Amino acid sequence: MELPAPVVDYLQxxxxxxxxxxxxxxxDNYRLIESWGRNDWxxxxxxxxxxxxxxxxxxxxxxxxxxxxxxxxxxTSGRAVVNVHVIPADGQCYIVLLDAHRDHASLQSKQQxxxxxxxxxxxxxxxxxxxxxxxxxxxxxxxELDHHxxxxxxxxxxxxxxxxxxxxxxxxxxxxxxNYATLAGExxxxxxxxxxxxxxxxRSARHLTSMVEAVLDDASLDAGxxxxxxxxxxxxxxxxxxxxxxxxLAAEKGLxxxxxxxxxxxxxxxxxxxxxxxxxxxxxxxxxKFTLDGGVRLVATYNDGRLVITVSDSGPGxxxxxxxxxxxxxxxxxxxxxxxxxxxxxxxxxxVELMRGEVSLDSLPGEGCTVSVHLPVQSAAGDAARxxxxxxxxxxxxxATKALSIxxxxxxxxxxxxxxxxxxxxGYGLITSSDSSEAxxxxxxxxxxxxxxxxxxxxxxxxxxxxxxxxxxxxxPIVALTASKLSDEEKAEFTHFFRKPAPxxxxxxxxxxxxx
Amino acid sequence: xxxxxSKVCVVGDFAVGxxxxxxxxxxxxxxxxxxxxxGVKIDTKEIESAGTGIAHKLVIWDxxxxxxxxxTEFAYLRGASGYIYxxxxxxxxxxxxxxxxxxxxxxKYGPAPSxxxxxxxxxxxxxxxxxxxxxxxxxAYDDLYRTSARTGEDVEHALTRLAxxxxxxxxxxx
Numbered sequence: 001m002e003l004p005a006p007v008v009d010y011l012q013x014x015x016x017x018x019x020x021x022x023x024x025x026x027x028d029n030y031r032l033i034e035s036w037g038r039n040d041w042x043x044x045x046x047x048x049x050x051x052x053x054x055x056x057x058x059x060x061x062x063x064x065x066x067x068x069x070x071x072x073x074x075x076t077s078g079r080a081v082v083n084v085h086v087i088p089a090d091g092q093c094y095i096v097l098l099d100a101h102r103d104h105a106s107l108q109s110k111q112q113x114x115x116x117x118x119x120x121x122x123x124x125x126x127x128x129x130x131x132x133x134x135x136x137x138x139x140x141x142x143x144e145l146d147h148h149x150x151x152x153x154x155x156x157x158x159x160x161x162x163x164x165x166x167x168x169x170x171x172x173x174x175x176x177x178x179n180y181a182t183l184a185g186e187x188x189x190x191x192x193x194x195x196x197x198x199x200x201x202x203r204s205a206r207h208l209t210s211m212v213e214a215v216l217d218d219a220s221l222d223a224g225x226x227x228x229x230x231x232x233x234x235x236x237x238x239x240x241x242x243x244x245x246x247x248x249l250a251a252e253k254g255l256x257x258x259x260x261x262x263x264x265x266x267x268x269x270x271x272x273x274x275x276x277x278x279x280x281x282x283x284x285x286x287x288x289k290f291t292l293d294g295g296v297r298l299v300a301t302y303n304d305g306r307l308v309i310t311v312s313d314s315g316p317g318x319x320x321x322x323x324x325x326x327x328x329x330x331x332x333x334x335x336x337x338x339x340x341x342x343x344x345x346x347x348x349x350x351x352v353e354l355m356r357g358e359v360s361l362d363s364l365p366g367e368g369c370t371v372s373v374h375l376p377v378q379s380a381a382g383d384a385a386r387x388x389x390x391x392x393x394x395x396x397x398x399x400a401t402k403a404l405s406i407x408x409x410x411x412x413x414x415x416x417x418x419x420x421x422x423x424x425x426x427g428y429g430l431i432t433s434s435d436s437s438e439a440x441x442x443x444x445x446x447x448x449x450x451x452x453x454x455x456x457x458x459x460x461x462x463x464x465x466x467x468x469x470x471x472x473x474x475x476x477p478i479v480a481l482t483a484s485k486l487s488d489e490e491k492a493e494f495t496h497f498f499r500k501p502a503p504x505x506x507x508x509x510x511x512x513x514x515x516x
Numbered sequence: 517x518x519x520x521x522s523k524v525c526v527v528g529d530f531a532v533g534x535x536x537x538x539x540x541x542x543x544x545x546x547x548x549x550x551x552x553x554x555g556v557k558i559d560t561k562e563i564e565s566a567g568t569g570i571a572h573k574l575v576i577w578d579x580x581x582x583x584x585x586x587x588t589e590f591a592y593l594r595g596a597s598g599y600i601y602x603x604x605x606x607x608x609x610x611x612x613x614x615x616x617x618x619x620x621x622x623x624k625y626g627p628a629p630s631x632x633x634x635x636x637x638x639x640x641x642x643x644x645x646x647x648x649x650x651x652x653x654x655x656a657y658d659d660l661y662r663t664s665a666r667t668g669e670d671v672e673h674a675l676t677r678l679a680x681x682x683x684x685x686x687x688x689x690x
Binding site for chain 1: 521522523530531550551552553554555556557558559560575580581588591592594595596597607609
């Protein structure tokens with residue numbers, strides 16, 4: 001059944017208005033015979049009969065005009081989009097062009113979205129592939145690193161075992177050398193030259209032994225063979241011991257040596273005493289060894305479960321570059337002239353780390369060096385009463401707030417020990433002497449910040465010593481601490497005068513007043 | 517003198533740079549914006565055939581990208597004297613698409629002069645088709661070029677080479 005005529009007319013009118021058909025007839029040589037319809041929209045204007053239509057309409061090139069066919073969406077160089085219908089008729093051919101720009105635009109927009117999504121998907125796929133590759137490479141690299149690490153650990157363990165074995169092999173003959181040298185030295189018939197040679201042999205052997213000990217310690221730490229033995233012990237006692245060991249070494253070099261223990265430091269702590277002692281001896285030994293002028297100071301504080309022991313010196317300091325190296329085994333930074341195996345700080349660091357602590361270093365060339373050890377330690381407070389020291393700790397307000405040294409001259413060892421106890425714990429560096437003439441020499445040489453002088457001492461005596469010091473230009477305080485009764489004239493030689501037994505708190509207060 | 521006219525079809529997967537290659541060759545221009553081709557775009561360029569001096573007009577059919585052709589696309593290719601196959605050096609799958617298309621076209625219309633362009637040479641950091649892979653397929657084409665429509669690298673060489681092959685095939689051989 002055919003559509004009603006008005007509907008057909010309407011559809012025909014709509015189709016023609018939307019597609020704007022342009023039709024032309026060509027012969028078998030593509031030459032124009034006749035054309036119909038609007039041609040302004042498709043760029044084929046001004047056509048003359050007999051023109052080769054492949055020139056204005058190049059899409060005809062290669063097209064077989066003897067077969068019925070159609071082509072969708074041809075975009076011409078004039079940027080019109082056409083659907084082309086090829087309709088052969090009796091050796092000639094009708095070519096019909098329909099405007100397809102609306103359908104083309106709609107399809108182009110959809111296809112554009114689809115293609116962009118596909119491109120994005122492709123890029124994503126590529127990224128995922130790359131991620132997989134990187135993960136594979138990472139796994140492979142980790143595996144290689146693990147392999148290298150295991151190799152390195154095996155080599156390191158072998159090295160440590162070798163060093164430990166060699167160190168043991170060295171120690172036995174060294175012990176023999178030292179013992180036989182001692183025996184030989186005790187031989188009364190030995191000449192002076194022989195004695196000197198024996199002393200040199202002994203000294204060298206002891207030096208070699210200490211180096212072997214250091215190497216053995218380092219190897220043991222390297223091999224993980226060092227185990228902490230923790231117990232309750234008196235930290236004050238340990239610090240006093242270490243100070244007593246180091247102070248004479250400092251004094252030999254004319255250095256002041258001060259110990260300052262904060263009152264908050266518990267009397268008894270729970271830690272490995274032997275290893276902590278080793279750490280302190282290493283640090284103080286280094287400080288004394290490398291300091292040529294000035295002094296060494298040991299300060300202990302305790303806060304929130306952490307014991308901080310700081311060793312500072314007025315030595316040559318360490319450059320930033322060397323600071324990274326000095327904790328490495330066999331490194332001495334720029335101090336290539338120093339003796340020793342170069343293991344002291346390495347061992348110190350490893351021991352502190354074994355004790356779950358940290359070591360920090362603060363230094364600048366020419367401005368001394370401060371090494372701090374931070375240790376988490378438990379305070380064994382319950383034992384405090386049992387182990388409380390006989391002598392009380394100086395109060396906070398008498399503690400020195402800057403590096404100062406004091407020369408103490410007294411021939412009574414007990415008095416020296418007592419004064420040393422208080423002055424060390426108040427943070428002063430000490431130079432001691434039991435002879436007033438020697439005290440004059442040491443004062444003029446080391447220029448202490450205060451002289452504490454007994455009057456009845458060997459040599460020229462305290463009063464004369466004070467007078468000589470003033471005559472020779474020593475202008476700092478000289479305090480008399482004596483059991484003798486002094487005349488006013490004698491008292492005038494001193495900045496201040498104390499009669500023994502002086503209250504220590506009062507003495508410390510006066511010393512701080514005079515030196516700060 | 518009337519130029520010799522040849523129909524050349526540019527085929528390959530979507531977004532490999534076919535339209536950009538034609539735009540570079542015909543108008544010496546490149547646009548960074550990607551615009552999908554729907555159907556076919558027709559451009560013409562007249563060149564002088566190398567060696568012979570013959571004026572050679574190329575009617576270039578830039579066919580919408582696809583990795584496989586149907587009846588509509590085959591209709592576009594009818595009467596083509598030569599083919600420019602284009603792949604994207606940053607997308608290995610597009611070389612496979614070109615291989616599919618070449619086999620389809622050869623099966624339908626028989627052998628014809630062709631050149632393979634592996635395009636986007638300028639994207640060196642993203643380039644991921646190995647020389648071995650390209651060499652492995654290049655024997656099926658008369659010539660192979662690594663091109664960049666963006667910089668113009670080897671685009672003109674490739675098309676003039678195809679034009680020469682067409683002259684040899686259609687006229688000298690005839």
